[in-house]
Amino acid sequence: MKKLFVILTLTIGLIGCGSKVEEPKDQVIKKGSVSVKEVQKAEKDKNIVLMDTRSYDEYNGWDLDGKGINGHIPGAVNYPTSAIKDGDIEKALERKGIVAGNEIILYGKESKTMAAALIEKGYTVSIFDGGVDKWAEDSLSFEKLKKYETxxxxxxxxxxxxxxxxxxxxxxxxxxxxxxxxxxxxxxxxxxxxxxxxxxxxxxxxxxxxxxxxxxxxxxxxxxxxxxxxxxxxxxxxxxxxxxxxxxxxxxxxxxxxxxxxxxxxxxxxxxxxxxxxxxxxxxxxxxxxxxxNPEIIIDLPEAVELLKAEDGDLISIRSWREYLGKVSGYDYIKPRGRIEGAKWGMAGSDPWHLEDYRGMDQFHMRPYTEIQKMWEGLKINSKNHLAFYCGTGWRASEVWFYAQAMGLQRISVYDGGWKEWSETKETQKKVLKGEPKVLNEESFMN
The missing domain is CATH 3.40.250.10 (Rhodanese-like domain)
Incomplete structure (x- = not known):
């Protein structure tokens, strides 16, 4: 036990210092390795999580090793081993829906390093022997970001x-x-x-x-x-x-x-x-x-109003929760507070200058697209509708538009004027709401 503790301490310490990490010995793996059949069975077990420890890019679909492998094993979440140094491990796991008691099956080159970090947090961990190479060898299918090349x-x-x-x-x-x-x-x-x-x-x-x-x-x-x-x-x-x-x-x-x-x-x-x-x-x-x-990519105030009235359209607020509730405007050059009447909240980040909900832990990579999809499902955002993203003046909305088009969404736009234009225009400045909604994302635009 003492030997195991030393191995884990050294491993986590090296990760925190950003030094080159040596693969720990097999003793850190509590459950050993698993086969293709066991991975396939795990897909039906809600208590088991399959985790891809490769890069964000490989998970999206890029074949960085030249092996003809594009994407990830269906159902896998993505937590690159390289991202351990970028933030709180427990917070990262929470974002992926992983909770105490889950068993985790890992695959990827540095899975043993990830295993050491997860075991230290109390998780039962095993490694898929062969990983994506074995999966491809057995002619099994992969999933990928639809337009990953963007x-x-x-x-x-x-x-x-x-x-x-x-x-x-x-x-x-x-x-x-x-x-x-x-x-x-x-x-x-x-x-x-x-x-x-x-x-x-x-x-x-x-x-x-x-x-x-x-x-x-x-x-x-x-x-x-x-x-x-x-x-x-x-x-x-x-x-x-x-x-x-x-x-x-x-x-x-x-x-x-x-x-x-x-x-x-x-x-x-x-x-x-x-x-x-x-x-x-x-x-x-x-x-x-x-x-x-491509005029449809950017819409202005009249089109935003029409979208709010449409049965197959949604205006999505990419603003922090405090901005959405009207507790703050978010900007020193925008005085009005609140949200556009009938708009849905699409999450964003901690303030107008951050977009944590759409990025990886390092804040410079796109968040795994499967997590964005699940987030939108939970927010009752229908990706088949015409979605127009807005924020304060267009920056956060543009980033989310970029990710949405990479995910293959066809009818997506940015409402250019955003909250600033809406809240400062005579015709729309009273069409705003404040406070916590009775039911999130079920408010209507009143004609």
Missing amino acids: IVPVSWVKDLLEGKKVNHYDGRPVKVFNVGWGEKGKPHKEGHIPGSYWMHTGWVEEGPLWNRVDDVRIKAEMERQGITTNTLVLIYGDPLAATRFGVIAKYAGVEDVRMINGGLKGWKDAGYPVETEMKTPKPAKEFGAEVPQ
Whole structure:
């Protein structure tokens, strides 16, 4: 017992220090290993949880080992071993619906390291012998994020920029943008992915409502940044800001816009080099189409009102619980408090600047999509409806839109004006509610 305690202490200590962790000995596994048949039986046992300890990207569908394996074993939750260092293990398990008394079956390269951490918390753990390789060998099916190629791994970006052959790339011109606030690009000067350009969100949105700029200016900005409809645009930085720009680029007509999963943190964690030199992209002579090519991606106040009246439409509030209840406005430049009458709450995070409910524990990766799906089911959000996400002024809503399109949802939009526009417009400013609803997400919009 003393020997087991020493092994566990060393393992957890190494994880906390961020050092390279050696695989612990088999003695930390309480239940040994299990077979394919046992994994299949476990799918019907609610007390047993199958856990994929590989990266977020592999779980989504990326074949990072070149073995032709895309996705995860059906029913598995995702908790990368690398994410142990990013936050409270018990909180991470709670987000995945794992409770005391659950038995956990692990698979993935570093499952023994994860097992040590879970056993220390009191869980009964076993390892699926062979993992995804054995599953594929037996010709069993996998599940994946429907449009996983829109959320790209940092390793894929590095290979692409180095001219290596990569999957899901058709040879079109590439531009990488580090997106945030600040015309002079201070965050970019402090270090960025080599070859990437700075994008200030103030070039595509403006006050006082902080809606997108007009279509003529959007087109001009795309051309100034060297972007055409045929450019592959890769975005990273502050995920809220990056996706705000990404949604506007998609609205304009850029065919291929993708988010770098993990962003600069993921890039650095992988040990990849950064640069500090500021570079200006060569302008494009012509964007290649009139703007907008995809007007349905962004809706304005009149469309938001109509959506609230529609039987197959929902306006989804991507704001913190305190904002939703009307206890705070969330912003120093927005005075009114409350929520849009008839809108549903889609969860968000702790405040206007965070989106914990939609991200992995490190706050830079997309949260496993299966968890988002379950969260929406619990909130009575029907993904078959036309969903328009809104927040204060569009940033949080844009990030959720990006994840929803990766999940394969077809009818999704961002309500650009959000709470600021709704609460400050004469025609709608009284169509608001405050306080805790009698039944969550069953309020109606009164004509």
